[in-house]
Amino acid sequence: xxxxxxxxxxxxxxxxxxxxxxxxxxxxxxxxxxxxxxxxxxxxxxxxxxxxxxxxxxxxxxxxxxxxxxxxxxxxxxxxxxxxxxxxxxxxxxxxxxxxxxxxxxxxxxxxxxxxxxxxxxxxxxxxxxxxxxxxxxxxxxxxxxxxxxxxxxxxxxxxxxxxxxxxxxxxxxx
Amino acid sequence: xxxxxxxxxxxxxxxxxxxxxxxxxxxxxxxxxxxxxxxxxxxxxxxxxxxxxxxxxxxxxxxxxxxxxxxxxxxxxxxxxxxxxxxxxxxxxxxxxxxxxxxxxxxxxxxxxxxxxxxxxxxxxxxxxxxxxxxxxxxxxxxxxxxxxxxxxxxxxxxxxxxxxxxxxxxxxxxxxxxx
Numbered sequence: 032x033x034x035x036x037x038x039x040x041x042x043x044x045x046x047x048x049x050x051x052x053x054x055x056x057x058x059x060x061x062x063x064x065x066x067x068x069x070x071x072x073x074x075x076x077x078x079x080x081x082x083x084x085x086x087x088x089x090x091x092x093x094x095x096x097x098x099x100x101x102x103x104x105x106x107x108x109x110x111x112x113x114x115x116x117x118x119x120x121x122x123x124x125x126x127x128x129x130x131x132x133x134x135x136x137x138x139x140x141x142x143x144x145x146x147x148x149x150x151x152x153x154x155x156x157x158x159x160x161x162x163x164x165x166x167x168x169x170x171x172x173x174x175x176x177x178x179x180x181x182x183x184x185x186x187x188x189x190x191x192x193x194x195x196x197x198x199x200x201x202x203x204x205x206x
Numbered sequence: 207x208x209x210x211x212x213x214x215x216x217x218x219x220x221x222x223x224x225x226x227x228x229x230x231x232x233x234x235x236x237x238x239x240x241x242x243x244x245x246x247x248x249x250x251x252x253x254x255x256x257x258x259x260x261x262x263x264x265x266x267x268x269x270x271x272x273x274x275x276x277x278x279x280x281x282x283x284x285x286x287x288x289x290x291x292x293x294x295x296x297x298x299x300x301x302x303x304x305x306x307x308x309x310x311x312x313x314x315x316x317x318x319x320x321x322x323x324x325x326x327x328x329x330x331x332x333x334x335x336x337x338x339x340x341x342x343x344x345x346x347x348x349x350x351x352x353x354x355x356x357x358x359x360x361x362x363x364x365x366x367x368x369x370x371x372x373x374x375x376x377x378x379x380x381x382x383x384x385x386x
Contacts (some may be wrong), residue, residue: 078356
């Protein structure tokens with residue numbers, strides 16, 4: 032076979048337009064799909080619960096989410112409010128945070144049905160803890176919540192929604 | 207002069223798209239790395255005693271169903287990343303989550319409802335169902351004793367919820383250490 036000895040054709044510039052189109056499409060996709068509200072959820076192994084209801088957070092409502100990993104740290108939006116290894120019994124930062132959040136919450140009467148008694152926060156505090164986090168760390172937060180200038184009494188405890196997974200499994204088995 | 211100007215204007219000016227592509231790629235990488243698809247988690251509602259720290263609330267006349275959780279055997283901790291015992295600063299843990307799991311069957315708990323003691327959660331749920339059938343307005347409390355973990359409490363709360371209890375509070379013995 033004879034190969035042509037003539038010089039190869041002059042190199043043409045690569046057409047970048049489809050690449051840019053594609054990259055922009057991807058960029059738009061990720062910008063739309065990314066939910067920044069999930070940034071305050073730490074990566075934790077939550078315990079499963081059948082009675083758990085799906086949590087659909089409303090950004091308009093003041094509901095702080097405290098994450099408590101196995102180490103016992105109390106984390107809110109990536110900020111450590113209490114670290115048992117450094118702070119020991121000094122919970123002043125966490126206490127100040129809870130008091131501040133309690134002030135931001137709407138209030139209701141202590142005896143809600145009768146409309147009597149002092150005003151207390153009406154919104155809940157969500158606690159997400161790892162399944163192997165010692166309960167004493169959660170108790171510590173509860174203890175602070177009950178303090179006179181905080182009085183947050185409604186809690187939401189994070190759990191893995193098992194009922195949804197079971198339904199999916201049952202559906203796949205039926206098929 | 208006008209001809210010279212025409213020549214200048216007619217020169218083809220190519221926009222450099224390289225910085226644009228660089229920026230776009232950087233943004234794309236940022237979003238790919240930070241993306242966390244929206245996952246709906248579950249939650250269980252519970253309450254704390256309302257009248258702590260306030261003296262104006264009347265005493266609740268209703269007798270509560272109190273479930274006490276105690277640890278009988280702490281269990282063997284294993285690394286969730288390798289078939290090896292868990293040690294602090296787990297060398298198998300890629301992201302230093304400080305997580306561990308309990309070896310199956312090694313962790314033993316004791317549940318008490320009044321004077322009755324149970325070791326199985328199913329029995330606790332049966333007893334709770336009996337008590338709930340007697341009085342549907344009766345509130346429940348969960349008392350977690352030292353050594354219990356969050357994963358020990360949630361199944362009890364779940365069992366109470368499944369049975370029908372809605373007014374579930376926590377009682378605890380947490381006392382901060384006195385300053386020296």
